[in-house]
Amino acid sequence: MDAQNMLELDRKVRRNAFVLMAANAVNGSILPIAVTLGGLAGVYLLGPDKSLATLPVTASTVGSALTTIPAAMLMSRIGRRRGFVLGAAPAVLGGLLATYALMQGTFALFVVALFLIGMSGAFNQQYRFAAIDAGSMAVRTKAMSLVMAGGIFSGILGPQAIILTNDWLSPIAFAGSFLAAAGLGFIGLLIAGFVRDVAPPREEPRAHGGPAGRPLREIARQPRFIAAVLCAISSYALMSLVMTAAPLAMIGCGLTQNDAALGIQWHVLAMFAPSFFTGRLIVRFGKDRIVIAGMALLTACAVVGLSGITLAHFWITLILLGLGWNFGFIGATSMLSETYRPEEKGRVQGLNDFLVLGSAAMASLLSGKLIGGPGWAFINMIVFPVVMVSLIALTWAFLLRRSTSREKA
Structure with a gap:
């Protein structure tokens, strides 16, 4: 591609990044609602038994995990725009179904509703990959950071939606907030319609009709791939483990629902606020150092979590957790992009997200068991060995x- 065409492509990539950021801001705001209220609503529907209280949150993560590969492969065939529009629909349906389940007092139906919301979340995971579909390397890295920065706004929208809408359908607890989630999903669907495809939607076939590129098994054996996926898994699973438990731990320590919602808000802001400059940091210091910084922040999060149970301790823990996730996960995603060719991206990205979100789902389910058993301190202790394995x-x-x-030299 000549210089003039590359400049034009970079312009389209930058424009697309702003649309993707807006879609991420709105659709991503549903996650804080599901995480903050999923476990609390589980307690509300189940009663005092907390062992399955986080099952709805886990169902959301499982929904994402099971949909990641189909979402990636679907987009490789029909394009990003149609894929994102289609992927926003389950969030609308899930929000409406969750509202109905709470009004009927049906726990099983509420779990199904959050599974649907999770399915939509799998398509949201593709926003960051859509940002790096085309363009020069510098523009792609900054575009991904800009798209991820949309999470700053989702971190404000989600918790504020909880505070402002929780009493809409009073006296049915939490129902109003999930109705608002359905509305946010619909707005996100409309925004997704403005996404433009900047790369061919269909993978080039080989002569015998199979997909182009190396076998997935060969790609997955690369040490760089293994390290990238392990670091992404650690960042995401630890974030899911601690974040899911935090609202229940805060309520159990005598803090309020609004305290928990604001804690999640600070957490989500910390997850995405650094994205404005994470790309530049990666370009300047390298992917490996940024991932190591993320692991250090996750370790600091656990140290603070073990130091006390005041509101400040919980909020600082959640902020450090978000910062650690940002550096660890975005750095690992950038590392992953080194391990595949353009024609292999759909399969590799889908496999990566399946492994990452599958691990996060198990961490979320484990969180509910642990918060009702060994407790908050034990959950924080788990961070240390996981970080060590990643390093x-x-x-x-x-x-x-x-x-x-050196051998090649």
Whole structure:
């Protein structure tokens, strides 16, 4: 591609990034609603038994995990715009169904509703990949950061929607907020219609009709791929484990529902606010160092979580958790982009998100069991060994890469 065409493509990528950021801001705001209220609504519907209280939140993560590969493959065939529009529909349906389930007092139906919301979340995961479909490397990295920065607004919209709409359908607790979630999903669907495809939607076939590129097994054996996925899993699963437990832990320590909602708001803001400059940091310092910084922040989050149970302790824990997720997850996503060719992106991105969100789903379910058993302190202790495994994998991949470079030299 000549310089003039590349400049034009970069312009389209930048324009698309702003649309994707807006879609991420609105559709992403449904996650804080589901996370903050999913466990509390579970307690409301189940009674005092907390062991299954986080099952709705887990169902949301499972819905995302099971839909990641189909979402990625669907978009590789029909394009990003139609994929994002189609993917926003389950959030609308899930919000309406959750409202009805709460009004009827049906726990099982509420779990199904959050599963649908999770399905929509799998399509939201593709926003960051859509930002790097085309364009120069510098523009793609900054576009991904801009798209992820949409989470800043979702971090405000979601918790504020809880505070402003929770009494809409009083005396039915939480129903008004899930009705608002359905409305947000519909607005997100409309915004997604403005996304433009900047790369061919269909993978190029081989002569014998199979998909182009290397076998997925060969790609997944690369040390760089293994390290990237492990670091992404650690960042996301630890975030899911601690974040899911935090609202229940806060209520259990005598804090209010609004305290929990605002804590999640600070957490989501911390998750996405650094995205305005994470891309620049990656360009300047390298992906590996940013991932290591993320792991250090996750460790600091656990240290603060173990230090006390005041409102300040919970909020600082959640803020550090969000910052650690941002550096760890975005850095790992950038690392992953080094391991596949353009024609392989659909399968590799789908596999990555399936593994990451599948692990997050298990962490979410485990969170409910642990908060009702060993408790908040034990949940924070889990952070340390998981971070250690990630750092070992990252070091292993780095040493192998350096050794290979020396041999080639």
